[in-house]
Amino acid sequence: MKMSKVFRLLFIGMVALSVLLAGCSKSNQATSGDKKPNELVVGQDANPTTMDPHDTQDTLAYGIQKTMYEGLLGFDKDMQVIPVLAEAMPELAKDAKSLTFKLKKGIKFQDGTDFNADAVKANIDRLKDPANKLKRASLYAAIDHVEIVDPYTVKIVLNKPFAPIVQAFAHPAGLMISPKAIKEYGKDLNRHPVGTGPFQFVEWKDGQYVVVKKFDGYWDKANAAKVEKITFKPVPETASRIAMLKTGEAQFIYPLPPEQTESVKGDSNVVVDKAQSTIIRYVVFNVNQKPFDDKRVRQALNYAVDKDALNKVVYRGFASAPESAIAPKVWGFQKQQMYAYDVEKAKKLLAEAGLPNGFEITLWTPNDTIRAKIAEFVQQQWQIIGVKATIQQMEFVTLTNQLSLKPEESKLQAAVSGWSPSTGEADWGIRPLLSKNMFPTAGFNSGFYVNDQLDKYVVTGLESGDEKERLNAYAEAQKVIVEDAPWVFLTVPDNLVGKRKNLSGVYVLPDATQDVVHAEFK
Structure with a gap:
């Protein structure tokens, strides 16, 4: 059965229009990464192991956890120790066998419970308990017990002098977990992270993504999240990570494959950061x-x-x-x-x-x-x-x-x-x-x-x-x-990092931990 002349012309016109629209769509996709989005996509080389910082051995997982959790201390970009949930650096006793933390007030976990001295004690007690068999317990083996001086002061008593104790509290293993979540989720805590950070957990699909969203109740308004959502995608194949960066599907990738560095540098929409690591x-x-x-x-x-x-x-x-x-x-x-x-x-x-x-x-x-x-x-x-x-x-x-x-x-x-x-x-x-x-x-x-x-x-x-x-x-x-x-x-x-030129506030620490907490699009 033959088409009428009018129908044939109409059909040709519809095909032409669809091709034109497809071309426009592709063009928009190609440039969408350069607009000011409110969501960040991070391309990584592997799937994370866990969302429990007390049981984590890899920096890739820590990079994700740091969006949701915070510790008493932390590291700046150059891995210098800085106070985070603590008011200031701790007071170390003269005999080097105890240190005292003054805690910031008015901070809540993402489940609405208070961060205080009781929460600090609950976290350290959990880490130290051999029955929990947590991979980072050894980092705090020198701690004998925790004394609550007042609701916002804790004294850490050591069983022997331990020179690196301050650095140990800055380590990601010291990230503070909601005591309510510890009790509620038990062994399933690795899939239910609850901290005090600027982002809160949404979903983790193995081999596909981990998603976090902006936490509106974050205590530090001056440093609140600048993006609404972050998606961490495991992409083991390097060519795929590069393609995601170039098209704008991902705005930050780590590690950047060394063999692709020159080709990426030729893209005016991409920036390459290089720094010596401690790996x-x-x-x-x-x-x-x-x-x-x-x-x-x-x-x-x-x-x-x-x-x-x-x-x-x-x-x-x-x-x-x-x-x-x-x-x-x-x-x-x-x-x-x-x-x-x-x-x-x-x-x-x-x-x-x-x-x-x-x-x-x-x-x-x-x-x-x-x-x-x-x-x-x-x-x-x-x-x-x-x-x-x-x-x-x-x-x-x-x-x-x-x-x-x-x-x-x-x-x-x-x-x-x-x-x-x-x-x-x-x-x-x-x-x-x-x-x-x-x-x-x-x-x-x-x-x-x-x-x-x-x-x-x-x-x-x-x-x-x-x-x-x-x-x-x-x-x-x-x-x-x-x-x-x-x-x-x-x-x-x-450490080689690839990012879109309109993205700032992201970097990789010398130990290979990604820090995207302060991600912002220009």
């Missing part, structure tokens, strides 16, 4: 398993990796070879004699260990693009000395859970991992990863490394009130770690 990336070994119980094998695998080449190939120069077991920006860092690239030395050490033909292992890695590339690079380098590594990629949360198992449960051989001390001190860059009392779930010593000499230096660093003595202890600790090689020391990456 160190490494391969962790299960030293309970052969052949990793032999120091010569661990040293050989260090000599077999060309760290400068790694930084050029994977990070395009936006990284540096490690100069110790912690990054240069960490307080207490001291440069060490590291493992230069030396294939022949690596082969010799393997032969001395009875493995002249190498061996086979499984190498775990998160499935984000950067760390997957690190694993591939390491695999190729080890192949040269006869070590055949089979790479097994996992989602970040899955790998974190695998690295949090007890020695008798762990199936780890080796894994691409990383750490950044969120107190900014050497103590937190060493103790939770390598002390013998920090096996999971107490800490993150997922390779089950034990060295009594190291532990002695760690104790001195913790308990001494003499800064020079502490620095010397941490210097000796780093020397022991590098010599004993519980890891392959890989790289110290730069």
Whole structure:
């Protein structure tokens, strides 16, 4: 059946109009990111692990939590300690065994309950209770008890001198949770965050997004949220994160893939921020398993990796070879004699260990693009000395859970991992990863490394009130770690951030924690 001439003309006109409207729609979408929106979309490389700050090991989750929670103390952009819910910095007793906090008044949690001394005590008691098995309990192990002096004054009594205690309260583990929420939600608190921050929780769909919205009852009106909503989206594939940034679908992405930096810089609507981090990336070994119980094998695998080449190939120069077991920006860092690239030395050490033909292992890695590339690079380098590594990629949360198992449960051989001390001190860059009392779930010593000499230096660093003595202890600790090689020391990456040019008030701290609390569109 043929169309009439009039109908045919009408049909053609409708098609043309639809094409025109589609073109206009695409044009609007392309520029919508540059208008002044009231919602922020953040593109991240992984799904968060939990919304419970007392049970969190990763900075990605902390970046989201900080929109909803606040602590007595916090860090500014340069990781200098500042008061937040406390009126001022705490008063430290002369014997360094107690400190007193004066609290700000008139603050309420997002469920309408009061923030006061009782709330502080409830949070610290929860953290310290071994029955709760919280991952950050070790950070407050030096606290004996909390005394309520008056409704807005608390005295923290320590069981021994603990030099980093002030920094410990600035750590994100010190974020304050509503005591009502703690009681109401129990073990499900990780899905029901309630704090005093400028944003409150809306929804978390695994693998898709976490959404928070502006909290209208926020106590600090001068610093109230400037956007109505923030959506955090896990996007492990780097090309997808870049595409979201360029189209304006996301206005802030971290990490920015190093190989895409130049192309992004060519976009007039995008700004790239670069800063030195306190992150160190490494391969962790299960030293309970052969052949990793032999120091010569661990040293050989260090000599077999060309760290400068790694930084050029994977990070395009936006990284540096490690100069110790912690990054240069960490307080207490001291440069060490590291493992230069030396294939022949690596082969010799393997032969001395009875493995002249190498061996086979499984190498775990998160499935984000950067760390997957690190694993591939390491695999190729080890192949040269006869070590055949089979790479097994996992989602970040899955790998974190695998690295949090007890020695008798762990199936780890080796894994691409990383750490950044969120107190900014050497103590937190060493103790939770390598002390013998920090096996999971107490800490993150997922390779089950034990060295009594190291532990002695760690104790001195913790308990001494003499800064020079502490620095010397941490210097000796780093020397022991590098010599004993519980890891392959890989790289110290730069923090690379991509954002739309009309966005301000967002940044990444040196420890890789995102801070988008003060996001604002021009």
